[in-house]
Amino acid sequence: MVRSTLLLALLVSCDSGTPPPFYVKDGFLRDSDGRAVILHGANVSGMNKYAPYLDFQQAPDIARMRDEWGMNGMRLVVPWAAIEPQRGVFDDAFIDQLALRVQWAEDAGILVIVDMHQDLYGEGFKKGGGDGAPLWTCDQAKYDAFVPTDPWFFGSLDPNVEACFDAFYADPTEFVAAWKHLAQRLVGHANIVGFDPLNEPSWGSYSINNFELDVLSGFYEKVVKAVRSEAPNWVAFIEPSSSRNLGYPTGLPKFDYPNVVYSPHSYDRNAEQGQAYDGSHRTDIMSNASKLRAEATSLGAALWIGEYGGPSTLSGIETYVQDELDSIDSVAGGATYWDYSDGGYGLLSATPAEMTTITRPYPQRVAGDSVQYAWDSTKHTLTLTYSPKGSAPTLVSVAPAFRPVASVECGGCTFDFAEPGVRILTPPPSGTVTIQTP
Numbered sequence: 001m002v003r004s005t006l007l008l009a010l011l012v013s014c015d016s017g018t019p020p021p022f023y024v025k026d027g028f029l030r031d032s033d034g035r036a037v038i039l040h041g042a043n044v045s046g047m048n049k050y051a052p053y054l055d056f057q058q059a060p061d062i063a064r065m066r067d068e069w070g071m072n073g074m075r076l077v078v079p080w081a082a083i084e085p086q087r088g089v090f091d092d093a094f095i096d097q098l099a100l101r102v103q104w105a106e107d108a109g110i111l112v113i114v115d116m117h118q119d120l121y122g123e124g125f126k127k128g129g130g131d132g133a134p135l136w137t138c139d140q141a142k143y144d145a146f147v148p149t150d151p152w153f154f155g156s157l158d159p160n161v162e163a164c165f166d167a168f169y170a171d172p173t174e175f176v177a178a179w180k181h182l183a184q185r186l187v188g189h190a191n192i193v194g195f196d197p198l199n200e201p202s203w204g205s206y207s208i209n210n211f212e213l214d215v216l217s218g219f220y221e222k223v224v225k226a227v228r229s230e231a232p233n234w235v236a237f238i239e240p241s242s243s244r245n246l247g248y249p250t251g252l253p254k255f256d257y258p259n260v261v262y263s264p265h266s267y268d269r270n271a272e273q274g275q276a277y278d279g280s281h282r283t284d285i286m287s288n289a290s291k292l293r294a295e296a297t298s299l300g301a302a303l304w305i306g307e308y309g310g311p312s313t314l315s316g317i318e319t320y321v322q323d324e325l326d327s328i329d330s331v332a333g334g335a336t337y338w339d340y341s342d343g344g345y346g347l348l349s350a351t352p353a354e355m356t357t358i359t360r361p362y363p364q365r366v367a368g369d370s371v372q373y374a375w376d377s378t379k380h381t382l383t384l385t386y387s388p389k390g391s392a393p394t395l396v397s398v399a400p401a402f403r404p405v406a407s408v409e410c411g412g413c414t415f416d417f418a419e420p421g422v423r424i425l426t427p428p429p430s431g432t433v434t435i436q437t438p
């Protein structure tokens with residue numbers, strides 16, 4: 001019955017002959033023209049985790065993502081506490097402000113994934129870095145007994161945090177209702193591609209090896225059903241358990257509902273703890289990306305890295321970000337940087353070399369299958385290979401820092417230099433496009 005409900009929107013689209021605005025097929029997120037959509041952008045923003053739950057960004061700041069940095073995607077950070085500060089009382093004034101930011105993104109040509117964010121369960125554990133669930137969702141006694149840790153993320157192993165997670169998964173009714181309300185309010189925005197049900201879900205006190213199969217998959221099914229009852233065309237950006245960040249392969253089963261993007265995060269553990277990055281982990285990072293793509297394939301999903309990045313003060317940050325992006329590009333994954341803010345990991349604090357790496361050229365929409373691409377930072381060359389299909393143009397982002405384009409080689413295709421940088425108007429006979437920048 002659940003599966004039938006979740007499949008309804010897709011079947012209606014297929015019966016009418018009209019594809020949905022975005023869907024997943026053959027390993028890629030696709031648009032209504034069937035083009036593979038590669039999302040590169042930023043999380044907006046880490047400061048949204050804390051009251052008043054909206055960072056500094058105004059319409060010009062959102063437009064800057066596209067106009068200056070060549071981005072086309074935004075993971076919009078939203079904590080449950082902002083939506084439902086009191087049990088059963090939704091803050092629609094806040095949601096109006098959230099919708100305004102989605103509109104600014106739409107005006108700027110930025111696609112949005114709405115992320116329900118949490119760290120250490122919720123605001124009751126704020127003294128240790130917690131955010132997400134409102135205070136009323138768990139017992140004050142557990143908040144009071146919590147002891148912060150260093151690094152902060154080990155706080156998820158505190159029995160008080162575990163107990164709150166356990167109760168949350170046992171009865172997610174109110175959380176599901178909050179998602180349903182949010183979807184109802186935002187469904188009118190055509191630039192919302194989809195939703196990320198829960199950031200880095202912890203396993204609580206459950207067995208780390210069985211949590212995804214026994215608990216998380218059922219939890220996701222409830223959220224997806226509720227959201228798609230209001231927004232049937234939204235793609236589900238499904239994260240593995242936070243154990244994936246520790247190197248555990250995902251235990252999620254293949255989904256019983258369509259249009260899923262597998263959405264893990266990619267961080268080097270040593271860099272996350274502030275250790276200098278010298279490039280010696282590049283092989284591990286590349287290997288991990290290959291494993292993530294294999295997991296996405298086994299799940300019948302596309303792949304998108306919801307978070308990557310590092311503090312601008314990290315020694316070797318430029319090399320680290322380059323290795324992360326090389327790995328993501330090697331599996332045609334797309335990604336959003338953590339995060340668009342000032343200080344810490346923020347884009348506004350990035351070194352010039354780091355920012356150049358983050359904004360390097362990439363394909364945004366590819367009219368074909370078997371998409372592969374790679375950026376050579378030494379030769380300043382993007383090589384895109386695909387099996388052409390359809391008549392829509394292939395769009396390649398070339399941010400202003402990489403203009404004017406020095407050359408485009410495509411074996412006789414036609415192209416121009418319209419936004420977002422280069423448009424391939426007719427298919428390359430060889431299936432390969434090479435773009436060189438200054």
